[in-house]
Amino acid sequence: MRAKVTVLIVMLVGLHGVLLLAGFFAPYDPAAQNRELSYAPPTRLHFKDALEFHLRPFVYASAVVMEGDQRGSYQEGRSREYQVRLFVTGASYKLLGVHESTTHLFGVSEPARIFLFGTDAYGRDEFSRVLFGGQISVAAGIVATVITLFAGSVVGIIAGYYGGWVDELLMGVNELFLSLPWLYFLLGVRAFLPLHLSTLRTFFLLTGVIGLIGWARPARLVRGVVLSSRNRSYVLAGRGFGATDFYLSRRHILPEVFGLLLTQAALLVPRYIAAEVTLSFFGLGVNEPVASWGNMLSTLQQYSVLVSYGWLLAPACALVVTSVLYSSLAELFHSRLKSS
Amino acid sequence: MKLIRLALHVCLFSGLCFAAAPAPEAAKPGEELARLADVSGRYGGHLTIGQRSEPKTLNPVTATDAVSREVIGRLMGDLIEINRASQLTEPALAKSWNISADGRTFTLQLRKGVRFSDGYPFDADDVIFSFNVYMDAAVDSPQRDLLIIDGKPIAVTKLDQYTVRFVLPRPYAAAERLFDGLAILPKHLLEKPYHEGHFAQAWPLNVSAAEIAGLGPFRLKQYVPGQRVVLERNPYYWKVDRENQRLPYLDELVFLFVGTEDAQVMRFEAGETDIVSRLSSENYNLLAHEQSRTGSQLADMGPGLEYNFLLFNLNDLGGKKLDEVAVKQAWFRDLKFRQAINVAVDRQSIVRLVYGSRGAALWGNVGPGNKLWVNQALPHPSQSVETARQLLKSAGYSWNATGQLHDSTGRPVEFSIITSSSNSQRMKMATLLQDDLSRLGMQVHVVPLEFRAMIDRVFQSFDYDAAIMGLGGGDADPNPEMNVWTFNGTSHLWHMGETQPTTGWERELDQLMQQQMVTLDYAKRKQFYDRAQQLIADNLPFIFLGTPNILAGANSRVGNFHPAVLDPYTLWNADELYVRGPLMENAGVR
Numbered sequence: 001m002r003a004k005v006t007v008l009i010v011m012l013v014g015l016h017g018v019l020l021l022a023g024f025f026a027p028y029d030p031a032a033q034n035r036e037l038s039y040a041p042p043t044r045l046h047f048k049d050a051l052e053f054h055l056r057p058f059v060y061a062s063a064v065v066m067e068g069d070q071r072g073s074y075q076e077g078r079s080r081e082y083q084v085r086l087f088v089t090g091a092s093y094k095l096l097g098v099h100e101s102t103t104h105l106f107g108v109s110e111p112a113r114i115f116l117f118g119t120d121a122y123g124r125d126e127f128s129r130v131l132f133g134g135q136i137s138v139a140a141g142i143v144a145t146v147i148t149l150f151a152g153s154v155v156g157i158i159a160g161y162y163g164g165w166v167d168e169l170l171m172g173v174n175e176l177f178l179s180l181p182w183l184y185f186l187l188g189v190r191a192f193l194p195l196h197l198s199t200l201r202t203f204f205l206l207t208g209v210i211g212l213i214g215w216a217r218p219a220r221l222v223r224g225v226v227l228s229s230r231n232r233s234y235v236l237a238g239r240g241f242g243a244t245d246f247y248l249s250r251r252h253i254l255p256e257v258f259g260l261l262l263t264q265a266a267l268l269v270p271r272y273i274a275a276e277v278t279l280s281f282f283g284l285g286v287n288e289p290v291a292s293w294g295n296m297l298s299t300l301q302q303y304s305v306l307v308s309y310g311w312l313l314a315p316a317c318a319l320v321v322t323s324v325l326y327s328s329l330a331e332l333f334h335s336r337l338k339s340s
Numbered sequence: 341m342k343l344i345r346l347a348l349h350v351c352l353f354s355g356l357c358f359a360a361a362p363a364p365e366a367a368k369p370g371e372e373l374a375r376l377a378d379v380s381g382r383y384g385g386h387l388t389i390g391q392r393s394e395p396k397t398l399n400p401v402t403a404t405d406a407v408s409r410e411v412i413g414r415l416m417g418d419l420i421e422i423n424r425a426s427q428l429t430e431p432a433l434a435k436s437w438n439i440s441a442d443g444r445t446f447t448l449q450l451r452k453g454v455r456f457s458d459g460y461p462f463d464a465d466d467v468i469f470s471f472n473v474y475m476d477a478a479v480d481s482p483q484r485d486l487l488i489i490d491g492k493p494i495a496v497t498k499l500d501q502y503t504v505r506f507v508l509p510r511p512y513a514a515a516e517r518l519f520d521g522l523a524i525l526p527k528h529l530l531e532k533p534y535h536e537g538h539f540a541q542a543w544p545l546n547v548s549a550a551e552i553a554g555l556g557p558f559r560l561k562q563y564v565p566g567q568r569v570v571l572e573r574n575p576y577y578w579k580v581d582r583e584n585q586r587l588p589y590l591d592e593l594v595f596l597f598v599g600t601e602d603a604q605v606m607r608f609e610a611g612e613t614d615i616v617s618r619l620s621s622e623n624y625n626l627l628a629h630e631q632s633r634t635g636s637q638l639a640d641m642g643p644g645l646e647y648n649f650l651l652f653n654l655n656d657l658g659g660k661k662l663d664e665v666a667v668k669q670a671w672f673r674d675l676k677f678r679q680a681i682n683v684a685v686d687r688q689s690i691v692r693l694v695y696g697s698r699g700a701a702l703w704g705n706v707g708p709g710n711k712l713w714v715n716q717a718l719p720h721p722s723q724s725v726e727t728a729r730q731l732l733k734s735a736g737y738s739w740n741a742t743g744q745l746h747d748s749t750g751r752p753v754e755f756s757i758i759t760s761s762s763n764s765q766r767m768k769m770a771t772l773l774q775d776d777l778s779r780l781g782m783q784v785h786v787v788p789l790e791f792r793a794m795i796d797r798v799f800q801s802f803d804y805d806a807a808i809m810g811l812g813g814g815d816a817d818p819n820p821e822m823n824v825w826t827f828n829g830t831s832h833l834w835h836m837g838e839t840q841p842t843t844g845w846e847r848e849l850d851q852l853m854q855q856q857m858v859t860l861d862y863a864k865r866k867q868f869y870d871r872a873q874q875l876i877a878d879n880l881p882f883i884f885l886g887t888p889n890i891l892a893g894a895n896s897r898v899g900n901f902h903p904a905v906l907d908p909y910t911l912w913n914a915d916e917l918y919v920r921g922p923l924m925e926n927a928g929v930r
Contacts, residue, residue, distance in 0.1 A: 031775075033772075033775050035686070035689045035692070035693060035772075038692075038693050072625060072696070121693060121768060122693065122768075122771060122772065283761050283788050287785060287786055287787070287788075288770075288771050288774065288786050289771065289774065289775070299764075301764075302602065302622065302764055303602035303603075303605060303606060303623070303626075304602070304605075304620070304622035304623050304625070304626045305622065307626065308622075308625075308626060
């Protein structure tokens with residue numbers, strides 16, 4: 001059990017670490033177009049050339065076939081090998097938004113390219129875009145979750161602690177929000193907002209809207225816990241000694257709610273990442289050329305792209321992996337909550 | 341007896357009871373048929389075509405959408421037709437015509453013995469009736485504008501039962517091309533609704549087959565809401581093939597309401613439809629990959645007549661509260677600014693990435709697909725960021741330390757390009773332009789909008805900086821372009837609602853367009869239009885980007901499949917299409 005938790009935590013930290021340091025792990029600038037390399041399939045890593053086996057992988061430079069039956073497909077030029085090297089110098093980026101750097105974990109020398117997940121319509125490296133897009137999508141999920149849980153626990157604690165008409169009013173509003181078809185509501189809200197917004201503002205609008213709509217369910221759960229703990233003997237005793245409402249909720253009630261919030265967080269993050277992906281998929285999220293998993297996937301709305309360029313499903317795979325990790329975490333939290 | 345009636349009812353309501361398609365009528369003595377000397381085929385079978393949506397109406401006078409017109413065009417006949425293959429006019433219901441020396445009077449001889457698809461004879465009264473309807477302001481037909489020249493209607497008179505005279509208020513170049521697309525209406529069916537004042541409501545999609553008749557190769561058989569329109573052979577059609585067999589060959593033509601182009605391609609791949617009228621290059625390549633297995637016929641007809649362009653908002657914003665846009669207009673009005681953008685655009689990439697190399701780059705409004713009218717002398721400058729930077733510099737722009745472009749007042753150059761979110765090709769162009777212009781230090785935002793929202797901004801509210809749009813594609817002749825290039829035209833997009841031309845070159849352009857319209861000699865008209873193209877390319881009200889090739893596909897069963905670069909691309913010769921190989925059952929029974 002403990003080993004499982006450790007593995008899970010390591011994997012999640014690893015995932016977020018890679019996304020956080022996307023500039024370092026990505027070999028290319030996510031917005032850089034290579035117009036002569038559009039829809040290039042993932043670059044093959046070779047270990048064996050005509051003569052012998054190499055320990056260090058290498059790649060060949062690819063180019064489009066211009067004529068004949070294979071027109072439009074890519075072919076490797078076998079004349080020269082390009083070794084994959086570590087800590088190479090490339091496009092400049094800002095690490096963690098502050099430190100300017102040009103060092104990338106891996107790369108190959110030009111004219112060869114290393115596209116681990118292939119390229120999109122403009123010849124942009126899909127792997128780099130998945131990493132940078134993940135920054136936006138996962139951050140959106142986390143920020144929205146924080147907003148939701150904060151709003152949810154404030155409302156839940158107030159409603160559960162005070163009861164009476166406050167409770168009834170808050171839970172009435174709560175029910176209204178629960179009954180909203182939230183996806184359509186989000187689409188509607190986004191359509192009302194101004195169209196041309198900077199990436200940062202779009203991002204905060206998106207997370208704000210997603211986060212504020214989702215508070216109803218956690219608020220309801222928190223209220224239940226508060227309601228049951230409010231009449232416990234130690235709370236009553238504290239009140240008898242003259243403790244204030246604020247002290248009681250901070251010292252005695254919040255700790256009760258904490259486990260629940262953790263489980264909720266682990267459940268909500270992947271859901272909100274999916275919400276961002278859904279909105280961006282419909283063109284309501286961040287705009288080109290900034291990547292997010294949703295706007296990357298939106299090209300797959302075209303039938304020909306969907307059936308011809310399978311590697312463009314990479315953001316969907318990333319989304320699945322992230323969701324599975326978070327869901328397993330939620331499962332663990334949940335079982336611990338039950339056993340305690 | 342009761343049982344039989346019950347069975348009949350079940351049969352009728354389950355849609356299984358279909359009468360066989362009518363056999364073509366034998367030629368009557370004195371019937372003047374049009375013989376297509378190089379057409380042969382065989383009778384029978386049906387073909388299915390996928391459509392984007394349901395037609396809105398079957399009324400040829402009020403229909404405006406392409407889907408409706410695609411169906412109506414098969415039901416109706418015109419006096420003179422434009423042959424889509426040769427792009428020249430040829431006799432249709434008028435077997436011949438002559439033009440007076442001053443180019444104002446057209447005398448048309450009608451075919452004798454022709455009958456509507458319900459068997460009722462056709463003569464000059466139907467022609468007079470039809471043109472009265474088209475020119476009636478109360479009916480408000482979209483074709484009315486074509487027939488009102490200088491505010492005066494064309495005068496139509498009947499000389500005898502088979503001769504009609506049209507007198508134009510002034511000479512009008514290529515006036516005979518106007519007749520293509522003006523369907524001749526059956527007076528005996530439509531006179532009543534017209535006089536009762538509800539003509540616009542006549543012939544809705546659910547009209548009963550007995551109440552609609554035309555002079556086209558097919559007639560209405562059945563409409564199934566949400567699914568399909570079935571047309572059957574018009575047994576009285578007035579064209580015959582090489583062996584004097586009456587056309588059309590097909591028993592039935594079925595229009596299936598399928599949805600987007602992607603959905604049409606999927607249906608086509610599944611064998612549910614036989615023809616796809618327009619294909620994007622991506623879908624074309626997809627079908628080409630499977631061609632060896634499916635044997636389908638794919639046609640790349642080369643560049644079409646459509647032109648896609650970047651448009652700047654040069655509208656007069658007086659009275660509108662659009663200060664943000666007004667500030668940016670100072671850049672857009674600067675010719676050097678537009679020239680810089682014109683040379684910064686990487687058109688070769690547009691052709692390659694947007695059209696999959698099945699398209700052509702454009703530097704003017706007439707592309708290489710329009711062989712009769714393109715100005716070959718227009719320069720095709722290749723992309724040069726260096727030239728663009730010099731142009732901007734000479735116009736007083738400068739760059740800051742991070743490479744961002746500033747105008748002479750120190751304002752950073754930043755604007756947005758709106759485009760229709762449903763058009764993936766224009767979305768791609770916008771993204772490529774964004775990258776091209778970032779090399780000049782311009783910060784460009786791409787804003788995808790729902791099509792109607794975008795049209796509203798361009799035509800009504802003027803609340804936009806720049807837009808990527810497309811125009812053209814109707815006829816090869818310059819006259820349909822009048823509404824774009826004359827100052828008071830309805831599609832004078834860069835400066836809508838002008839009361840008079842604002843600049844010298846716009847005044848000259850206006851004059852040239854008016855002159856070419858009243859000049860009858862082709863060589864002289866070409867001179868005027870060449871100069872007009874030159875002016876447009878020099879002054880860049882639009883930055884022209886590219887034009888897609890006309891791509892279409894049909895499966896191996898379709899005979900005489902000859903798509904054209906003019907609309908309707910594949911069905912213009914629906915009367916000549918036939919089915920190869922084994923014939924299947926009627927379309928209704930599936």
